[in-house]
Amino acid sequence: MAHQMSPLKLFLSLLLVWFTVRRSTESDLWSIVLATMAASAGLIKVGAAGGRHYGGGDGVGVGVTTNVNDCFETYLQQSRNASNTYATAYRDCHVFDVDKRLLYAEEQQPTREGVTKAVDEMCTAFRDCAERESDLAFFQCNRNNSYKNIYTLMNVYLNSSAAIVELEKKYQEAEKEMLLCFIAADKQYLNSTAKAYVQLSRCLKGG
Ligand SMILES: *[C@@H]1O[C@H](CO)[C@@H](O)[C@H](O)[C@H]1NC(C)=O
Ligand SMILES: *[C@@H]1O[C@H](CO)[C@@H](O)[C@H](O)[C@H]1NC(C)=O
Ligand SMILES: *[C@@H]1O[C@H](CO)[C@@H](O)[C@H](O)[C@H]1NC(C)=O
Ligand SMILES: *[C@@H]1O[C@H](CO)[C@@H](O)[C@H](O)[C@H]1NC(C)=O
Numbered sequence: 001m002a003h004q005m006s007p008l009k010l011f012l013s014l015l016l017v018w019f020t021v022r023r024s025t026e027s028d029l030w031s032i033v034l035a036t037m038a039a040s041a042g043l044i045k046v047g048a049a050g051g052r053h054y055g056g057g058d059g060v061g062v063g064v065t066t067n068v069n070d071c072f073e074t075y076l077q078q079s080r081n082a083s084n085t086y087a088t089a090y091r092d093c094h095v096f097d098v099d100k101r102l103l104y105a106e107e108q109q110p111t112r113e114g115v116t117k118a119v120d121e122m123c124t125a126f127r128d129c130a131e132r133e134s135d136l137a138f139f140q141c142n143r144n145n146s147y148k149n150i151y152t153l154m155n156v157y158l159n160s161s162a163a164i165v166e167l168e169k170k171y172q173e174a175e176k177e178m179l180l181c182f183i184a185a186d187k188q189y190l191n192s193t194a195k196a197y198v199q200l201s202r203c204l205k206g207g
Contacts, residue, residue, distance in 0.1 A: 067203075067206075068204065070203075071200055071203035071204050072200070074199070074200070074203065075196050075197070075199070075200040075203075078192065078195075078196035078199070079193065079196055081192070082189055082192035082193050082196065083189075085188065085189070085192065086185055086186075086188070086189035089181075089184070089185035089188065089189075090182065090185050092181075093178055093181035093182055093185060094178070096177070096178070096181060097174055097175075097177070097178040097181075100170075100174045100177070101171070101174060104167060104170050104171070104174075108163055108166075108167065111159055111162075111163050112163075114159065115156050115159055115160060118152050118155065118156055119152075119156060121152075122145070122149045122152050122153075125141075125145045125148075125149070126142070126145055128141065129141035129142045129145060
């Protein structure tokens with residue numbers, strides 16, 4: 001029957017929207033909602049066309065048209081709901097990720113301050129050497145500071161290396177969690193969309 005093709009087409013268009021969105025990033029959040037609404041707008045038109053077909057062609061009463069419209073109306077609400085839920089879940093995944101990264105930055109703050117302080121002190125000491133008038137004092141100062149700051153540089157190197165390893169691991173972990181979060185959102189969205197479609201199919205068959 002002609003009216004059975006339309007919901008399938010719309011369901012496929014929703015799936016298409018999903019696939020498109022899955023390849024995109026956060027800025028496309030609103031395109032999910034807008035694209036789904038566009039698909040829903042198409043749904044209304046198809047619903048109305050189906051009604052006309054029923055009313056005029058088959059000579060079936062207005063009651064059937066109303067039922068068909070009810071089926072589509074329910075589907076429309078469920079689709080919109082699914083899209084809104086998806087948009088919220090998707091955004092939450094991003095907020096969660098940003099919060100995590102802020103927390104990591106906070107955790108690294110003492111190490112960062114330690115490195116900054118050590119390097120500042122070292123630079124100040126060498127700048128002081130440059131201001132010595134006597135050559136002897138200038139070279140003594142540089143020699144003393146070079147020797148002393150071998151350990152500073154070593155610690156800056158070691159502390160920075162450790163921080164890099166830790167941060168890279170944490171960022172990877174955050175990335176993994178965000179991807180799993182997206183997949184959970186996808187699962188919920190596809191589940192609700194599929195459920196809505198199955199319900200619409202049943203509704204149109206009068207079951
Ligand atoms: C929308 O989704 C929420 C959460 O899944 C559910 O509780 C609510 O009943 C749904 N509303 C409609 C109109 O489907
Ligand atoms: C390097 O880390 C150690 C241990 O956390 C700390 O005691 C030291 O002050 C740090 N040094 C620098 C240059 O950051
Ligand atoms: C360098 O160190 C030597 C011995 O440790 C000390 O006598 C001298 O005063 C220092 N010179 C400067 C410029 O710091
Ligand atoms: C949606 O999820 C529920 C449980 O969470 C499951 O029972 C149902 O079969 C799923 N529906 C689809 C269409 O995947």
